[in-house]
Amino acid sequence: MKAFQIISPLHTALKEIDAPACRAGEVLLRIRYVGFCGSDLNTYLGRNPMVRMPVIPGHEVGATIEAVGTDVPDFLRPEQHVTVNPYTNCGKCAACRNGRVNACEHNETFGVQRDGTMTEFVAVPWQKVVTADGLSVRDCALVEPMSVGFHAVSRAQVTDIDTVMVIGCGMIGLGAIVRAALRGAKVIAVDLDDEKLEVARSLGATCLLNSKTEDVHARLMEYTGGLGPDVVIEAVGSAPTYVMAVQEVAFTGRVVYIGYAKSDVSFQTKLFVQKELDIRGSRNALPEDFRAVVRYLQQGHCPTDKLVTYEASLEQAGEMLQRWADDPAKVFRILVKF
Structure with missing residues (x-):
């Protein structure tokens, strides 16, 4: 399957990678939209001190469930519109022990410390899937940045x-x-x-x-x-x-x-x-922040069309990053559509 990778500052490429398996406790997602975040732009410009390159960027996700593994609750079903909580937590550090898992000392965020979602399929633990019934799959990609x-x-x-x-x-x-x-x-x-x-x-x-x-x-x-x-x-x-x-x-x-x-x-x-x-x-977001954003967007009052500056194909992703770098003040969000 195809994936977009930032290889080094100002250097990107499309590559072929193996499709993920859907193991026990996991959900296989078909990626429909991925938003470029400011951290992705900083990675592209060589200004992100936390990134591990080369990296597949992307943690603002609009997806549909393709398949569910064993040991996954039945409220998660194929074809549902979902987004992803893209952070990890170790469960052992001071932040995790205090219940503030968003600030885990050993967090690895999709597209920063580990490969992200700018590819055709990803498999994630079911606990990281955020359901968004009633939202368009495109608007699901706006949930994570708003939750921050x-x-x-x-x-x-x-x-x-x-x-x-x-x-x-x-x-x-x-x-x-x-x-x-x-x-x-x-x-x-x-x-x-x-x-x-x-x-x-x-x-x-x-x-x-x-x-x-x-x-x-x-x-x-x-x-x-x-x-x-x-x-x-x-x-x-x-x-x-x-x-x-x-x-x-x-x-x-x-x-x-x-x-x-x-x-x-x-x-x-x-x-x-x-x-x-x-x-x-304030770092990242907690599960309740994701739920609050989904509930807000479900009400239909948010002018989401105004929040998306460009939609682009996967093949145009590198060009879009450069366009953002050339005029950062004029961009809200760039969504890559699969």
Whole structure:
């Protein structure tokens, strides 16, 4: 069967690999759509420190069940539309023992530390299959990135009395915007691109800030009555936005970082103490975050067509990565269709 592989920075190829067997406790999936993630783009550009190359990318999955092995519960049936929880957990590290399996010390994510799903079939343990009845198989590929944003909102403990600023309106940031709005918070969206900000508005943001053309601090003070946002969720992963989060959050606020900066970041650490901040990381997502996204999408209110910038064939996958690298600000998601 065909698979797409990133061999080395800026070097990709199609290859033939053996089709997987469906063993006991496993489900064989026919891959229909795979989304390119920011981590895939960083792998392609040689900027992903966690990847093991060469690698088959892909962990944002829209699939149908092809077959089920023995010892698989009967709620999983052939032809169902599903997505995949693409993370592993060891069950032994501190994170796993604390029930936070999403942050497993020894996690291996599809397409990063192990080969991913940009191929025709994959076999996965049944526990990693997320059913998505009522969703199109294409929309199933949007569940994982949105779930990462949902998880960040849970980490921030957002409630209906909070004002939440989300920095970065890519797919993960949009997931955070949706979840914060669903919890009744006032949501401020910050990005460099007005088109992305308008999508953020359609998903629940009530204040839009273009950090390239506007004075973010002045606008925040105006919108929050001089207090600053109660919560800042950073979904970019750059040094300036890391610093912005700490500078702009309200006294006694919460800062949650999803993205990780690729260079060292210098902070005025007095703000940590002076504001008595809660500063938290947010990694991957938990099973309940996946279920929450599926339930949200099942309601049919999400303008999913606006979230998909390009659809491409497997043969065009390398070209699509280069197109994204050439103009990253204009891409929400690229889906590779099988």
